[in-house]
Amino acid sequence: MELPMKRPISGDQRSHYRIEARNLCYKTSESFDGLNWVCGRGGGSSKRGPKFILKNVNCEARAGEITAIAGPSGAGKTTLLEILGGNIPLKKISGQVLVNDQHMLEKMFPRISGYVTQDDALFPFLTVEESLMYSALLRLAGGRKEAESRVRKLMKDLGLEQVAGSRVGGGSNRGISGGERRRVSIGVELVHDPAVIFIDEPTSGLDSVSALHVMSVLRRMVVSQGKTVLLTIHQPGFRILELFDRLILLSSGVVMHNGSLDHLEEMLKLANHQIPHHVNVLEFAIDVVDSLAMHASETFNRLHYLQNRVENQTIRVPRLNKDEEHISYQNSRSKEVVILGQRFFKNTFRTKQLFATRVIQALVAGLVLGTIFFKTGNNNGRTALQTRLGFFAFSLTFLLSSTTEGLPIFLRERMILMRETSRGAYRVSSYVLANTLIFLPFLLMVSLLFAASVYWLVGFKNEVSGFFYFSLVIWMVVLMSNSFVACFSALVPNFITGNSVIAGLMGSFFLFSGYFISKKNIPNYWLFVHYLSLFKYPFECFLINEYGGEQGKGRCIESKEGVCTTYGEMFLRQQGLKESQKWTNLAVMLGFIVGYRILSFVILWYRCNKIRS
Ligand SMILES: Nc1ncnc2c1ncn2[C@@H]1O[C@H](COP(=O)(O)OP(=O)(O)OP(=O)(O)O)[C@@H](O)[C@H]1O
Numbered sequence: 001m002e003l004p005m006k007r008p009i010s011g012d013q014r015s016h017y018r019i020e021a022r023n024l025c026y027k028t029s030e031s032f033d034g035l036n037w038v039c040g041r042g043g044g045s046s047k048r049g050p051k052f053i054l055k056n057v058n059c060e061a062r063a064g065e066i067t068a069i070a071g072p073s074g075a076g077k078t079t080l081l082e083i084l085g086g087n088i089p090l091k092k093i094s095g096q097v098l099v100n101d102q103h104m105l106e107k108m109f110p111r112i113s114g115y116v117t118q119d120d121a122l123f124p125f126l127t128v129e130e131s132l133m134y135s136a137l138l139r140l141a142g143g144r145k146e147a148e149s150r151v152r153k154l155m156k157d158l159g160l161e162q163v164a165g166s167r168v169g170g171g172s173n174r175g176i177s178g179g180e181r182r183r184v185s186i187g188v189e190l191v192h193d194p195a196v197i198f199i200d201e202p203t204s205g206l207d208s209v210s211a212l213h214v215m216s217v218l219r220r221m222v223v224s225q226g227k228t229v230l231l232t233i234h235q236p237g238f239r240i241l242e243l244f245d246r247l248i249l250l251s252s253g254v255v256m257h258n259g260s261l262d263h264l265e266e267m268l269k270l271a272n273h274q275i276p277h278h279v280n281v282l283e284f285a286i287d288v289v290d291s292l293a294m295h296a297s298e299t300f301n302r303l304h305y306l307q308n309r310v311e312n313q314t315i316r317v318p319r320l321n322k323d324e325e326h327i328s329y330q331n332s333r334s335k336e337v338v339i340l341g342q343r344f345f346k347n348t349f350r351t352k353q354l355f356a357t358r359v360i361q362a363l364v365a366g367l368v369l370g371t372i373f374f375k376t377g378n379n380n381g382r383t384a385l386q387t388r389l390g391f392f393a394f395s396l397t398f399l400l401s402s403t404t405e406g407l408p409i410f411l412r413e414r415m416i417l418m419r420e421t422s423r424g425a426y427r428v429s430s431y432v433l434a435n436t437l438i439f440l441p442f443l444l445m446v447s448l449l450f451a452a453s454v455y456w457l458v459g460f461k462n463e464v465s466g467f468f469y470f471s472l473v474i475w476m477v478v479l480m481s482n483s484f485v486a487c488f489s490a491l492v493p494n495f496i497t498g499n500s501v502i503a504g505l506m507g508s509f510f511l512f513s514g515y516f517i518s519k520k521n522i523p524n525y526w527l528f529v530h531y532l533s534l535f536k537y538p539f540e541c542f543l544i545n546e547y548g549g550e551q552g553k554g555r556c557i558e559s560k561e562g563v564c565t566t567y568g569e570m571f572l573r574q575q576g577l578k579e580s581q582k583w584t585n586l587a588v589m590l591g592f593i594v595g596y597r598i599l600s601f602v603i604l605w606y607r608c609n610k611i612r613s
């Protein structure tokens, strides 16, 4: 394979970036106490004191170069990459991060760069081509044609053509190989042709040929387009090592070397190390990194650093202008909603436990419940009333609790959402809107299946309008539950907490619905839960539908010696229900659906914008 080695910086100078760290220090967040700390002091070595992950780091990555951060595991490579990539808020660090000699603009910089994380966060049910395609559609302004040609080129460059139609997979779903998944992750971030690329461990999980292939793709981009590539690496082979222009060797958060491979060799010799034949210089340096600590004094590093800076004066780098500070998206909001909706639809449709299971569950549960409560709707009397109330209560419990299965899917999406929105791929609001819209028809179908199998079997009021109202209430119930889960999945840290919180809240909603304890017996200080209960409103709707209207009003509920003592109308009055609540309750349920979605948007927006990292 012919490897591109020279670096003539050509093309549009505007898109060349030099990234520089000056006296960078970072310590663990638990011990963070504002900027009132001095790097290297404050007990970095003591067991109880704060732990410095990076200490006085000075380094740079230039346009038209590949800069590799190497070092033993836990040296701080990922942390340094995250800081330079704008993933860790600058207020959490001391020192400076400069982009083209200016302070990094935290909001703007991640949008002009691509960041590939150490873990692959991809949709397991999309194919390789689809994953790249959706990324291209969201990040390129030129529409489907441009996206298609870009994806075709990327797949060719990354050697993914063979697996274009295979599902990515992940977790328990077997998909493409780990190395191929790594290349897809890189592709997803390269799709918009960013001027700066950060990659955490680009070659981990790849065999030496694939690793060299990926690195030479990056090398080609650096050479032909003057991109700035910064990556972390473990044990690169000889041929890969030759592709790096600059090496930053880290050990316990301290820079041991910052410069070319030749300089590293010189430094090793200076430290009286004999590099054995056929041993990779970098690997050898990582092995002896601790002994280097004595020789790689601050002055040595600074010497190289200053020397490199002088060299650098010859390459003129443009300053960031005001236009570049302006945050803009590639697509309009409506286009984003359409693209995200399509992607979301594919994911939902292909997630068997969400789609097929939900459909089968609605149908089977409807038929089973229908046969258990068969024709109880036609009977009159107290017992029949109790049976019917029991049916309503159980159906609501079933419908509201069966939506929690969406939680792991929402949580998986949240990770991807945060990655994509932090790089400016689309607006959080578009995501929430697309997510809501896709569930509307899907849950309508689930509701109709359940309602159709249950309504006529149980024998409720024999009116078509009654059936449609019943179906509408069920649709509102599953939508409410879906929005509720979406909201809490945005809030909770993980699946276990999410499940406990949702189950606990659902339980208390059921308890305070008015079915177990009537409203008048609920202590005043607990009454608010009754009004917040997702059970209360649909439960009342079911009663009004059955015992309201012309047919329901005249229905006998209780009779003594052949004389009817309680009619449907009286029963509703006893329960404190009015016919008009049929619609106001639906409006309240709609309010819950919209309210929980708005809340989920606010939480996600806060997560994406305020607490990055
Ligand atoms: N939020 C955190 N809280 C506590 N310790 C942290 C945190 N983030 C990183 N560290 C610690 O900082 C050190 C550097 O972590 P980092 O992930 O940057 O290492 P690395 O060089 O990328 O390692 P690897 O090669 O294994 O990926 C590690 O000792 C890690 O345990």
Ligand SMILES: [Mg+2]
Residues within 6 Å of the ligand: 077, 078, 079, 118, 200, 232
């Ligand atoms: Mg790492």
